[in-house]
Amino acid sequence: MTTTGINIHTGTAMPLNQANVDTDQIIPKQFLTAVTRSGYGKHLFHDWRYLDQHEQVPNPDFVLNKAQHQGASVLLTRENFGCGSSREHAPWSLDDYGFKVVIGTSFADIFYDNCINNQLLPVQLASETMDQLFAVVANDPAAQITVSLQDQTVNVDDLSFTFEIAEQHKTNLIKGLDTIGQTLELDDKITVFENNLPEWQRA
Amino acid sequence: MATTLYDKIWQAHHVDAKDVEDANNAKKTSETGEEGLIYIDRHLIHEVTTPQAFAGLDEKNRKVRCPQRTFATMDHSISTRSLALDACGPTNKLQLQTLADNCEKHGIELFPVGHQKQGIVHVMGPELGLIQPGMTVVCGDSHTATHGAFCGDSHTATHGAFGALAFGIGTSQVEHVFATQTLKQSKAKSMKVQVNGNLPIGITAKDIILAIIGKIGHAGATGHVIEYCGEAISALSMEERMTVCNMSIEAGAKAGLIAPDNTTFDYLEGREYAPKGESWTQAMAYWANLASDKDAVFDTVIELNAADITPQVTWGTNPGQVIGVNQPVPAPRDFSDPIDKDSANKALKYMDLIAGQKLSELSVNNVFIGSCTNGRIEDMRAAAAIAKQGKVAPGVTAIVVPGSVSVKQQAEAEQLDKIFIEAGFEWRLPGCSMCLGMNDDILKQGDRCASTSNRNFEGRQGRGARTHLVSPAMAAAAALAGHFADVRDYQ
Numbered sequence: 126m127t128t129t130g131i132n133i134h135t136g137t138a139m140p141l142n143q144a145n146v147d148t149d150q151i152i153p154k155q156f157l158t159a160v161t162r163s164g165y166g167k168h169l170f171h172d173w174r175y176l177d178q179h180e181q182v183p184n185p186d187f188v189l190n191k192a193q194h195q196g197a198s199v200l201l202t203r204e205n206f207g208c209g210s211s212r213e214h215a216p217w218s219l220d221d222y223g224f225k226v227v228i229g230t231s232f233a234d235i236f237y238d239n240c241i242n243n244q245l246l247p248v249q250l251a252s253e254t255m256d257q258l259f260a261v262v263a264n265d266p267a268a269q270i271t272v273s274l275q276d277q278t279v280n281v282d283d284l285s286f287t288f289e290i291a292e293q294h295k296t297n298l299i300k301g302l303d304t305i306g307q308t309l310e311l312d313d314k315i316t317v318f319e320n321n322l323p324e325w326q327r328a
Numbered sequence: 329m330a331t332t333l334y335d336k337i338w339q340a341h342h343v344d345a346k347d348v349e350d351a352n353n354a355k356k357t358s359e360t361g362e363e364g365l366i367y368i369d370r371h372l373i374h375e376v377t378t379p380q381a382f383a384g385l386d387e388k389n390r391k392v393r394c395p396q397r398t399f400a401t402m403d404h405s406i407s408t409r410s411l412a413l414d415a416c417g418p419t420n421k422l423q424l425q426t427l428a429d430n431c432e433k434h435g436i437e438l439f440p441v442g443h444q445k446q447g448i449v450h451v452m453g454p455e456l457g458l459i460q461p462g463m464t465v466v467c468g469d470s471h472t473a474t475h476g477a478f479c480g481d482s483h484t485a486t487h488g489a490f491g492a493l494a495f496g497i498g499t500s501q502v503e504h505v506f507a508t509q510t511l512k513q514s515k516a517k518s519m520k521v522q523v524n525g526n527l528p529i530g531i532t533a534k535d536i537i538l539a540i541i542g543k544i545g546h547a548g549a550t551g552h553v554i555e556y557c558g559e560a561i562s563a564l565s566m567e568e569r570m571t572v573c574n575m576s577i578e579a580g581a582k583a584g585l586i587a588p589d590n591t592t593f594d595y596l597e598g599r600e601y602a603p604k605g606e607s608w609t610q611a612m613a614y615w616a617n618l619a620s621d622k623d624a625v626f627d628t629v630i631e632l633n634a635a636d637i638t639p640q641v642t643w644g645t646n647p648g649q650v651i652g653v654n655q656p657v658p659a660p661r662d663f664s665d666p667i668d669k670d671s672a673n674k675a676l677k678y679m680d681l682i683a684g685q686k687l688s689e690l691s692v693n694n695v696f697i698g699s700c701t702n703g704r705i706e707d708m709r710a711a712a713a714i715a716k717q718g719k720v721a722p723g724v725t726a727i728v729v730p731g732s733v734s735v736k737q738q739a740e741a742e743q744l745d746k747i748f749i750e751a752g753f754e755w756r757l758p759g760c761s762m763c764l765g766m767n768d769d770i771l772k773q774g775d776r777c778a779s780t781s782n783r784n785f786e787g788r789q790g791r792g793a794r795t796h797l798v799s800p801a802m803a804a805a806a807a808l809a810g811h812f813a814d815v816r817d818y819q
Contacts, residue, residue, distance in 0.1 A: 144667045145546060145646055149785040154764045158405055158419045160379035160426050172787045204667060205547040208580065208646075209783060211377065211470040211482040213498035234550060234582050235470060235482055235496050242500035291514065293363055305390070308508040311343065311365065315510060318343045318367055325607035326369070328396040
């Protein structure tokens, strides 16, 4: 898909201090029957966020409902975020809610790829570094976190951290490339590959 | 240099010859981070993860490059009580109708509700012979690993059972495969999981994979492709191997595979989409060489002894939180890692359990037998063998959902349906059903379910409901007892 690129983002953080947040928590199954890519933000973290199934009664104890964290665009979490299903509805719902960056200790593989394909930047930092970020936000919920994809840095207050990301992912995120369009330019090579397959492997 | 089965399949599917050359020149072919454009042999699709991908194609006026390599089924959003597309409401109907319209438009073969070949995507694919050794298979579903191939559904790894590289993908990647029949992929790390010795009586493939996940953890194989091997794995039937590979994703693995052998070839021969005649001979010559070299090096090696495996039951809210049926529910203090301790605390609270509690004292009011993990004919037979020994306990609702029309018909030919119904189980139509409850097979707040599915996440089977993952025989035993019971007492 074609998308516009991302490079530097600054915003406040939502501290979801929990490991193993699975895709069923991010967006439960009853919302997967839709045939569009948009409109999932209001259902994000449904089971934790609402006390009732009709989403009329917010759970006051859940971090997304705390007044001091309204408007946050950087999600802080822990290890193995996005584990479980391959549903791309997970990054769609995070994006639709307003998150631009997710910073965590580690991510499930399929979820990570799905983020990259939706211009949602996944940033992986060490557990001790996450401790520091959570501490900053606990102390000052209005702290502005700046994430530079170009420089591969996360800055908040006087703290600065660097993160790793594959070159191909970085390029695609910054330029917002149409990855399918890029591959279609290799159409001749794909055809050659197919023609070289033994007869029994051809479809 | 020595290569793994994963290395061999990876290299055979590089579209760009230069990539292959680079790989050959690399000091270690299993080096991770290597990027490649990988050709996809088989693309399985269903209604949930495809509508947005088809819409993306339409927006750009692109077409499906290889409709003949693509097969569709309806499974997630369908009723298990009625063949009507609107049986679960207008939204589900629209999603199912959208799949039918898109398949029609793009010339993709679809097995809709009511079709002889319809079934859960990871049950239907293998039984038709669509999944073969050495293939790359993808599906917009995480359980594609069943096929040991690349698949766009997190359970696509099911197909790894055939020695295929199968993994789950997201919808954007489904669109990429539609348009190009390829995927850009980074090479994963390799993990060997060896299960030594013979399985004790009463222990199943489900117990093996749950024990593995319990040992390495819910994220223990993240970034890896697992190859399962050892005597206990070699001795498994194809259906049992699919159960093992299917839950690779539950350990975080990209894919799980098992080298093809005579068990694989015997299963495949004669199936509708398997090669025939001279093609079969050529295929066999190729498949026979699909194995890791003896001295291949894996990034991680895990070993288990089959003799140590007992009937497994999950107690928590991820599949790594699992114990033997006779072990007490653990306490948070039993975990040294602070994150595991915290997770255990939360899980005990959600599951309404007390540390030290015995599972045999834990009442269940629901039992679900089915899913892409355990919805095949051997699973039906294993559950029926227990079901015929008694009646479903008062207050327990137990449903049996075959994985496909073919499984349903075979079970009925063997009169397994009668055994279930006489014992008090409900015998339903094929589909994903209560594994994730995208239809009306959902649990209520506070319900406790013994389930043969693959995920015990909070709310997975219904808001506030509690799921315990077990084998089909253990699920049937829980239905009769009204609480968890050691299936070895029923043998």
